[in-house]
Amino acid sequence: MQQQGNIQVALIEDDTIVRHATSQWLQLAGYQVLEFADGLSALRGIPIDFPGVVISDIRLPDIDGMQLLPQLLERKHDLPVILITGHGDVDMAVHALQDGAFDFFEKPFDPDRLIEAIASAVEKRQLQDSANEREQYLQQVQGLEKTLIGRCPAMVALREQLVKIAAFDTNVIIYGATGCGKELVAHSLHQVSTRSKKAFVPINCAAIPESLFESELFGHESGAFTGAIRQRIGKFEYADQGTLFFDEIESMPANMQVKVLRTLQENTIERIGGNKQIHIALRVVAAAKEELLDLPQFRQDLFYRLNVAQLYLPPLNERGDDVLLLFSHYTQQIKKDCRKISPSEQNILLNYPWPGNVRELKNVATRFSLDKTLSVGDILSRGPNQNSSQPQTKHSQLSLAIQLQSYERKVLHETLSFYNGSIIDAMDALDLPRRTLNQKMVRYGLSRADYTNP
Ligand SMILES: Nc1ncnc2c1ncn2[C@@H]1O[C@H](COP(=O)(O)OP(=O)(O)OP(=O)(O)O)[C@@H](O)[C@H]1O
Numbered sequence: 001m002q003q004q005g006n007i008q009v010a011l012i013e014d015d016t017i018v019r020h021a022t023s024q025w026l027q028l029a030g031y032q033v034l035e036f037a038d039g040l041s042a043l044r045g046i047p048i049d050f051p052g053v054v055i056s057d058i059r060l061p062d063i064d065g066m067q068l069l070p071q072l073l074e075r076k077h078d079l080p081v082i083l084i085t086g087h088g089d090v091d092m093a094v095h096a097l098q099d100g101a102f103d104f105f106e107k108p109f110d111p112d113r114l115i116e117a118i119a120s121a122v123e124k125r126q127l128q129d130s131a132n133e134r135e136q137y138l139q140q141v142q143g144l145e146k147t148l149i150g151r152c153p154a155m156v157a158l159r160e161q162l163v164k165i166a167a168f169d170t171n172v173i174i175y176g177a178t179g180c181g182k183e184l185v186a187h188s189l190h191q192v193s194t195r196s197k198k199a200f201v202p203i204n205c206a207a208i209p210e211s212l213f214e215s216e217l218f219g220h221e222s223g224a225f226t227g228a229i230r231q232r233i234g235k236f237e238y239a240d241q242g243t244l245f246f247d248e249i250e251s252m253p254a255n256m257q258v259k260v261l262r263t264l265q266e267n268t269i270e271r272i273g274g275n276k277q278i279h280i281a282l283r284v285v286a287a288a289k290e291e292l293l294d295l296p297q298f299r300q301d302l303f304y305r306l307n308v309a310q311l312y313l314p315p316l317n318e319r320g321d322d323v324l325l326l327f328s329h330y331t332q333q334i335k336k337d338c339r340k341i342s343p344s345e346q347n348i349l350l351n352y353p354w355p356g357n358v359r360e361l362k363n364v365a366t367r368f369s370l371d372k373t374l375s376v377g378d379i380l381s382r383g384p385n386q387n388s389s390q391p392q393t394k395h396s397q398l399s400l401a402i403q404l405q406s407y408e409r410k411v412l413h414e415t416l417s418f419y420n421g422s423i424i425d426a427m428d429a430l431d432l433p434r435r436t437l438n439q440k441m442v443r444y445g446l447s448r449a450d451y452t453n454p
């Protein structure tokens with residue numbers, strides 16, 4: 001007979017002798033048996049996510065097997081339920097099959113046949129479970145495409161890796177330059193993990209003064225130190241059962257690295273000024289801009305604790321056409337009917353180095369959507385940190401070529417506006433051949449349609 005390891009069978013039978021005999025038989029076959037003498041105790045005792053097979057007598061003292069079946073299937077529609085019928089209940093059992101029972105046996109039954117039926121129910125269930133898992137994996141990867149945008153091979157691989165890592169409850173380090181999406185990735189990891197219903201607690205290690213770090217993380221009891229007027233719950237406790245995100249972990253002070261390591265080893269904390277050990281179950285996700293192992297100030301033992309899995313975000317200028325994809329995503333998010341960019345503007349976007357990565361691109365796209373008179377070139381030439389509402393005097397710090405281009409665009413824009421988009425009039429007024437005017441309009445992202453009266 002095949003050994004069934006840890007597979008559980010819930011057996012519901014009111015006749016004690018039959019129940020014990022069947023239970024023994026099942027245990028000899030290697031199953032773990034949960035015994036119930038009536039329907040209601042079975043409903044209470046069988047967990048909602050019960051991973052095994054249910055065998056139930058149809059006639060029970062309280063609710064019968066026919067009532068029990070739909071209630072069990074409502075909790076888990078693919079739970080295999082095998083019914084045992086007394087003499088003369090065959091009609092009922094046929095109905096049960098139509099209602100979703102896996103199989104039925106008429107008393108007295110051959111125990112070997114029951115064992116075979118359980119084995120096939122288990123096999124079917126395992127196939128179903130792995131199909132469900134695969135389906136869930138694909139759905140999660142697909143879902144991420146809408147928020148963690150990018151079609152370049154590195155981003156496609158990153159989404160797949162992220163979903164796989166999320167399923168294992170391990171610590172993760174996310175590497176990437178500024179504005180690459182590290183926090184977005186950390187949050188996505190939390191969202192697709194089993195911890196998603198609990199808190200995602202970010203903590204920026206570079207932004208907390210060293211003197212407040214410990215109390216931020218561990219919390220404190222009232223009166224623990226001067227200024228600790230009330231009790232305060234720390235980030236570790238908030239993140240219990242959820243995800244704690246250490247942003248810029250390379251900036252964590254050395255003495256805190258020791259305390260964090262100890263907490264991760266022991267899974268308990270004490271609030272400052274308190275002496276109660278509080279158990280916490282954490283997943284830690286850390287973000288860093290540099291390889292932590294290369295940093296002498298970062299403790300190796302903490303590094304190894306965190307470094308169970310890693311995700312690497314490439315800089316935006318290595319993501320090819322994703323620049324255009326993200327640009328149109330953000331412009332349309334702000335303004336559904338935002339004007340399209342010209343081929344030359346596309347080139348500008350593709351060739352710009354993006355030192356501020358996706359965050360910078362998002363800012364450029366926002367300015368582009370909000371101010372119709374600005375071309376991509378205008379915005380980029382004003383520098384990454386300046387926004388369109390700032391005074392034009394900044395131009396004096398820009399190169400002559402960029403100032404001339406900006407002036408040229410302004411003249412073209414005003415002329416086209418004045419003549420309501422008439423190309424002939426604009427050619428005359430500016431004394432330009434048609435071809436040159438067209439080329440300049442393309443370069444500056446100006447479209448005749450934007451100036452014609454409806
Ligand atoms: N692949 C992406 N798809 C859509 N939006 C993105 C993507 N990557 C980043 N973003 C957006 O860009 C902005 C910056 O991302 P985020 O804050 O996650 O970057 P970061 O790596 O944590 O930056 P920093 O190093 O400065 O902390 C956010 O608004 C984020 O939503």
Ligand SMILES: [Mg+2]
Binds near residue numbers: 182183247
């Ligand atoms: Mg960040």
